[in-house]
Amino acid sequence: MSTDSLLYEGKAKQLFPTDDLQVLRVVYKDSATAFNGEKKAELEGKGVLNNQISKLFFDYLTKHGVEHHFIEMISDYEQLVKRVSIIPLEVVVRNIAAGSLVKRVGLAEGTQLSRPIVEFYYKNDGLGDPLMNQDHIAMLELATSDQVGHMRQIALQVNDILQLYLEQKGLVLVDFKLEFGVDPSGTLLLADEISPDTCRFWDNVTGKKLDKDRFRQDLGNVLEAYQEIYQRLGGASHA
Secondary structure: OOOOOOOEEOOOEEEEEOOOOOEEEEEEOOEEEEOOOOEEEEOOOHHHHHHHHHHHHHHHHHHOOOOEOEEEEOOOOEEEEEOOEEOOEEEEEEEEOOOHHHHHHOOOOOOEEEEEEEEEEEOOHHHOOOEEOHHHHHHOOOOOHHHHHHHHHHHHHHHHHHHHHHHOOOEEEEEEEEEEEEOOOOOEEEEOOOOOOOEEEEEOOOOOEOOOHHHHOOOOOHHHHHHHHHHHOOOOOOO
């Protein structure tokens, strides 16, 4: 198979094979989407920022013993990752009420939760990525009970690590989405990306939103917010 053969294209990324069967090339796109793809735009440079930000987060998690698929960044828009079989679940950790949780349970946006909430969503665009409980997951055979427990454990570990890290950067980690995959040896690995597309970041003094909610809610300055996150994580100002 040619290394230029597109294996998969999602809303924000493309996947290509490499000469190594166990390694894939990810190309980050400049596309911005919201509401299950109903709202779309092209934001030049967004892919570069998400690629760089994800690298910084994965590098940090490596130092704290979290296993993941990221190998290295090879260009502004590209990175290499380990090939995994993606588990069709999104794992969401919430520290503060925002987004769909506000609509579902009636809490005011910004309400501090007494403890982190872990949610599972079925990765299925046709169904609108519905919220699932463990019985639903078992019924559809989306993951084993051991995998579900392990994903929950890793998600909470990542939450603890990143909350402390981001606090030092003047940021509140409101919530975030993780995805997981299984490598050929059966090891569960953190996959996908960690970026302002998949996390909610608020300034811990002003409450300013520095994530994809700026696009969802027509707040403007989307790229500037992503750039600010990159700089606070130690990235160069000219990205």
